[in-house]
Amino acid sequence: MFGNRVTLFKLLGFEVKLDSSWIVLAVLITWSLAKGIFPAYFEDMPAANYWVMGVAGALGLFLSIIFHELSHSLVARRFGIAMKGITLFIFGGVAEMSEEPPSAKAEFLTAIIGPVSSLIIAAAFYGLLQAGEAAGWPAAINGVLFYLVWVNVILALFNLLPAFPLDGGRVFRSVLWLWKKDLRWATMISSRVGSAFGVVFIALGLWEIIEGNFIGGLWQAMIGMFLRGAARSSYRQVLTRDALSGLRVSRFMTPDPVVIPPDITLQAFVEEYLYRTHHQIYPVVRGGELAGCLAVRSLKDVPRGEWPRRTVGELAAGCDAATVIGPDTEAMAALGVMNETGNSRLLVVDNGRLAGIVTLKDLMEVLALRMEMEGKRP
Secondary structure, eight states, rough: OOOOOEEEETTTTTTEEEEEEEEHHHHHHHIEEEEEEEHHOSSOOOOOHHHHHHHHHHHHHHHHHHHHHHHHHHHHHHTOOOEEEEEEETTTTEESOOOOOOOHHHHHHHHHHHHHHHHHHHHHHHHHHHHHHHHTHHHHHHHHHHHHHHHHHHHHHHTSOTTSHHHHHHHHHHHHHHHHHOOHHHHHHHHEEEEEEEEHHHHHHHHHHHHOOOHHHHHHHHHHHHHHHHHHHHHHHHHHHHHTOBBBGHHHHHBBOBBBBBTTTTHHHHHIIIIIHSEEEEEETTTTTEEEEEEEGGGGGOOOOGGTSSSSHHHOOOOOOOEEEOOTOOOHHHHHHHHOOOOOOEEEEEEEEEEEEEEHHHHHHHHHHHHHHOOOOO
């Protein structure tokens, strides 16, 4: 879902990250406020005032979304749900959960707190607006407060739509889950509803474009495509968790992987191993013990003329958590490490000894086989 992200800060133990796509949203909001909304409601101000108000409004929305997602994260943590953090992106923000909620109750409370928090912050801005009007604050300040009241109300109402994976869609899923006691079925139904909402948004967006509102229509269509894609992806994730549940990597890892000794030269490594096997990272083994890892990308740090003299052991580095798992690691956890790090091959290490290697291809083959046997379709 996300591209380039930077960590802004930590808030109550949660990392707040900014996806590069958020810049697009910030620019669009600032521009629409400065050139459209504020001049229409607050006339005869200098142009510079509108731009300052636009920036303030965008920052206020930025903080409002963080508050909204933080509320999700705090309730999720209360129920023991592992959280990856909060990410702001082009369609707002998301509190990233590493796992599904443990119960329908946890799902309901984690989801409903989002719209509730938006209404709370809307009420807080409304109180400030009333105080500002009574005290005679400048129209620019009151104008920004007025915008932040209504944008948080709209944010709450939009999120209450039963369009999974929006908050309202998750509330809907929790009700279905409680009724049928079946998370997969509840996810299937709610994701279909969410996908249908996506189609409606796309159709409305196309109609707006035909009517001449290109920017508004394009934005609606993009939201529809996001909802449709996210709904389908969420259902596939539940199917994947079901299919891989209880499986440990020791059952399908490759037990005798390609390893390299630390005393061969880099030139020999390239000619005898890299050109034949084409992996991105190789385990370095000495006397049966894992001595380190050699990443192919590290070769660029050594001039080619030194390859015949330098050894693998000199260039190899320690194997970190991004490349090493234990034999009892569950398949879903291994897949999570691959998704998080981008590594498609993980070393399976048991008490310091290399037991095998598990690859993304291995996981996908097991997943396809399990889903076929159980008659599941994404």
